Amino acid sequence: MARKPLVNPRKMASQERSRATVDALIEATARILVRDGFDKASTNRIAEEAGVSIGSLYQYYPSKEALVAAVIERHNQQTMRVVRGALAELATLPVEQAVRSLVAIAIEAHRIDPRLHRVIAEQIPRVGQLENVETFSRDNYALFRAYLEAHRDELRIVDAELAAFVCVTSIEALTHMAVLHRPDIASDDAVATLVDEATRLIVRYLRE
């Protein structure tokens, strides 16, 4: 009965048509997830929305979970793509600029596809073993911790682990909440203030 969760795509779609099918499926899944929520996202519905037969769906994804995982994966990758560059040059920046930059990146990341991001964060039963969303957070987190250790002399770092936790968690929470639930705070007009405030929060905390 309890067949172990198959969460990996079945075959790497090498040929062109396959590629299109796979894309259509992921696109359709994301669309339904956003439009109707996780519970309404049945495989049959996804297949239909993708204009693909249910049989073909299972040709590429062995389970509903695999499909959702693929959507998350793709979302994460899109986020990475947006964020990676900015993240890379963080190391070279002075504290205030680094933090400001990090906050800005976080907001940008949440703005990529906020509705999808929200569904992923709130509705998806944790897929497989990993806490999918957090996977991405980890990188972020490790990177920031490294930054702190590299700048130990400028800052009051007692416990870099703990400090990283405090900073990354706060930034993530503030940007997530603002973008997804507080249009007043994250609007184009207001967002600069949000960045200022978040930066102030973190920088003052980190300084001696």
Added chain:
Amino acid sequence: MARKPLVNPRKMASQERSRATVDALIEATARILVRDGFDKASTNRIAEEAGVSIGSLYQYYPSKEALVAAVIERHNQQTMRVVRGALAELATLPVEQAVRSLVAIAIEAHRIDPRLHRVIAEQIPRVGQLENVETFSRDNYALFRAYLEAHRDELRIVDAELAAFVCVTSIEALTHMAVLHRPDIASDDAVATLVDEATRLIVRYLRE
């Protein structure tokens, strides 16, 4: 007529026997929610876990949602009971103590039933109209905002709304994350440090 969301209990269990049934149902619901997650919490499963017939379940709760709402309700009330006193005396405290107190309360609140708290926070499709969990947050939030405005002269408050958002969101996130995902940070030994750090984060942010 069309009262879709049946989220209210059906009848107040008055007799002793029925009181026990209702308790068993809520207890069972909470247990399953924690152990298996929202999606696995079917009414049949809940009834079985409660050692009660499915018919009895529906005698008291008109839907799965109502049951979950009851669990949330109960959890919120437990939280309230723990928190209310502490929250009340906040107003009279100087900033540092007030913040420290707030952080401590938040941690305490998250420790009441962390696993249930997590399920409620992460998995429950928003029941009824209100964003159930946040209902509680709101109080917290309004209260804090009032505090800020009352202490305007001691603090650098440009926008009380925004400042409250930053502080409450951060505290909530830090305590939630620490208690639920970072046993190293929220352990009995370590928790004092966490309180220190969170307090520092908020207080420095608020000061001129």
Added chain:
Amino acid sequence: MARKPLVNPRKMASQERSRATVDALIEATARILVRDGFDKASTNRIAEEAGVSIGSLYQYYPSKEALVAAVIERHNQQTMRVVRGALAELATLPVEQAVRSLVAIAIEAHRIDPRLHRVIAEQIPRVGQLENVETFSRDNYALFRAYLEAHRDELRIVDAELAAFVCVTSIEALTHMAVLHRPDIASDDAVATLVDEATRLIVRYLRE
């Protein structure tokens, strides 16, 4: 499993209070039958409507069927009461008047409680073995057949059985349809014409 249909009341309610309970139950059943239809008439609902506990309901009637049977029974008896007198004096009347009288009686009978009559006729799965409604028809029918035989000389009666079938069936159908489905035809203004026409139909058929 398939317990044989228990369609008889459980005990003759001899005492006064019991009598009241039984009445309330039948009344409630009839009301629900008319208002909501057979399918919505659950025993719990009936008990509630009657202001009686479900336990008491089963004290007096061993099944839902028994309850419905009792309603039909009561309706039939009411009908009888209205009709018997008129039916009795039929024998002495000349053909035209007898038929006219029969038609009038039939209309009167259908008007006693048309909505209940309709539910009984259309929705009730045939209870027990007997075709409940027709039970009453039989009397009617036998009586009319006797009349025909008694008036053989005035009429063209080849097969009294068949003639009675033709007449009784037609009268029953016309009055039933008119009263229940054709307000235009059975209205107080129009009903005299209906009687005329039905009488004409039957009398001409019977005459040499």
Added chain:
Amino acid sequence: MARKPLVNPRKMASQERSRATVDALIEATARILVRDGFDKASTNRIAEEAGVSIGSLYQYYPSKEALVAAVIERHNQQTMRVVRGALAELATLPVEQAVRSLVAIAIEAHRIDPRLHRVIAEQIPRVGQLENVETFSRDNYALFRAYLEAHRDELRIVDAELAAFVCVTSIEALTHMAVLHRPDIASDDAVATLVDEATRLIVRYLRE
């Protein structure tokens, strides 16, 4: 949105296999309707009787009602096929022959599947908005009324509407009752007499 009564088939079975499934379903529904009555015709039972999975049933029919509607539809169509020709040439016939013909047709129609006809007539909660069975009756009725008006000069027609009501209702009732409840009257031997009598009833009624 709110399209409560799902009474239409879900998809037109195009492939051969599905055609067979759909047939099996309708056949099974009719069989159960006849054998056990409407209330016992549950979707699970129907699927089982059809030798089809419950899932397949719902692939083609969205509800029990839709299935029953399909059975009625099919029955009506069979009736139409039998009756249409005869009905068409009615207009050209002289009164006596026309009526005789109509009676004969009615009997023939009731003989197509008498037990099913009975269930449809007596037990089916009116499906959809229309009084399904009567749909067919209406045609019959309108047609007859037209005939009466066309032959006004030969007949005593005061109120064609009323006259049509009297005739059609009587014929329908007589043939229905005879075929379904009076094997003695509708047997192959006896049926000619029934036709004679019914014809006499109607013709005498209509003549000056």
Added chain:
DNA sequence: GATGAATGAGCCTTCATTCAT
């Protein structure tokens, strides 16, 4: 007797998944 809490068979329906074509 009356009460109403409890029961559980059974109904309707969805949906992930398989497999013959």
Added chain:
DNA sequence: TATGAATGAAGGCTCATTCAT
């Protein structure tokens, strides 16, 4: 490979009926 018909476990829920109090 693609298709879509078929499957059946499982979920939500109702209701006739029983039985301890």
